[in-house]
């Protein structure tokens with residue numbers, strides 16, 4: 001089977017998140033970058049599915065040229081083909097992102113045929129627009145379900161097992177919902193669907209040789225315009241230090257009693 | 264002209280999230296000069312719709328169709344689209360739950376309109392030229408974005424837990440109108456086919472006490488004392504992403520932006536540095552006790568209480584003291 005995964009490069013801030021002076025983006029001067037966690041799991045899922053059922057994984061990203069780093073990381077954990085849609089450093093709005101991705105996907109599919117599955121992260125870790133996958137699915141006229149934490153190929157359709165169906169599990173409070181989605185399909189994946197592997201030495205070497213195709217897209221901006229980013233105001237109160245080491249235990253249990261959680 | 268609020272329910276009982284959306288929607292509709300309407304979809308919708316006048320909805324559309332008996336993002340999205348077209352609604356609002364955001368994204372894609380997810384505030388008088396302005400959540404709440412929205416039909420969600428759902432001071436008529444959309448059979452492809460119940464009892468998101476462990480715990484086995492303390496306190500164990508990435512605990516135990524948001528009476532966070540992505544999942548805890556060898560760790564400086572020390576000694580000592588006092 002042929003699977004496409006759309007991923008986003010995001011900064012990896014630690015204890016604090018800073019914004020550039022113009023308020024347009026996260027100040028990443030001292031930060032590393034990573035693949036947005038849901039999408040890292042989507043890549044792993046795609047690789048596992050092709051390991052089980054045969055086929056190839058293509059990874060596509062819309063981002064700065066530096067996002068090639070995330071495509072090469074995907075290569076190091078087993079993906080096969082790579083497409084970069086280059087933009088400047090500031091995010092495109094969700095409509096614009098989705099249109100560019102849909103065009104680029106259509107272009108790949110025109111030569112190679114439709115992907116059986118297209119995976120997105122449920123939402124990007126940074127902007128969190130909750131819509132790009134849905135818009136792309138709609139452009140392509142395909143079904144999509146979000147929040148997916150389990151995928152199996154083959155599902156029941158009209159009482160029979162159908163190889164053309166992806167059975168997807170979506171987590172809800174205290175359980176999950178099951179969807180039987182006919183392929184070609186699009187799914188929005190969440191972290192926890194699997195535990196992504198670390199790259200092997202062999203994978204790292206292969207990733208250096210991976211070929212990244214560049215596909216420039218000029219698409220009109222959408223109706224959501226960023227004015228500025230800022231940190232929420234926080235009330236930080238003094239921390240009461242209850243003690244040092246195990247001798248602090250009585251003070252801790254006093255606190256637990258006070259809060260009424262001991263009863 | 265109206266603001267249409269999408270209300271979610273579980274077999275007739277409105278979700279808290281829906282009440283939040285209605286509470287957020289009332290002043291928004293008033294400031295925008297719009298009537299507030301609501302839509303309730305699927306089996307049990309009648310029962311859920313009945314109380315919505317008290318929450319300020321003047322019209323309540325009750326949508327039913329054989330394809331709407333269970334949730335399906337495409338069928339729900341298409342239903343709202345047809346209702347928007349049929350009633351001339353100029354704005355749509357839902358609560359930014361997974362479902363709420365997914366359904367509004369479906370509406371946005373189908374109407375080819377922008378959609379601003381997870382707003383904390385929305386000003387319909389905006390920039391004075393007809394555009395709305397808003398502040399929305401990024402990074403799961405660690406960062407905010409001021410944005411403008413230019414659209415024929417304004418589609419927004421309000422971030423979950425930004426407002427508390429309360430009844431309207433002046434109830435509206437809540438006139439119920441039934442609505443039967445025309446849905447293509449093909450949309451059955453994304454309707455829930457089955458439902459599996461896994462856990463009953465306390466879960467991470469509802470536990471009164473969460474004992475959290477991070478990289479500082481060191482191994483899967485070393486979580487045993489945390490389990491013991493959680494057991495004593497009627498709570499559950501949570502963890503950081505460093506822990507799930509190492510395979511020490513399942514992802515369902517992860518607290519944070521890409522894990523579970525917790526709101527216990529007390530969160531005991533041990534061996535966790537307190538990165539922003541962890542903090543956003545923990546900050547709704549009423550009290551936080553950090554246990555860390557590093558006095559400068561973010562978790563320590565942000566917590567109300569802290570113990571400086573090795574969690575491998577501190578946690579068993581707390582368990583012992585609890586047992587001693589209980590006798």
Ligand SMILES: Cc1cc2nc3c(=O)[nH]c(=O)nc-3n(C[C@H](O)[C@H](O)[C@H](O)COP(=O)(O)OP(=O)(O)OC[C@H]3O[C@@H](n4cnc5c(N)ncnc54)[C@H](O)[C@@H]3O)c2cc1C
Pocket residue numbers: 010011012013014034036037125126476477478479480502503504505506517518519520521522523533534535536537538539540541544554555556557560572573574575
């Ligand atoms: C987009 C994105 C999303 C993310 N989502 C999440 C999320 O949902 N949840 C999450 O948790 N993280 C998330 N992360 C990861 C996050 O940034 C941190 O890397 C992670 O939370 C660190 O885990 P930690 O605190 O356990 O480990 P560390 O940061 O390594 O901290 C370990 C802490 O343990 C203390 N310690 C060590 N030994 C002991 C001891 N013996 N006794 C007491 N204290 C000790 C140290 O002083 C230190 O403070 C995300 C990251 C990104 C980029």
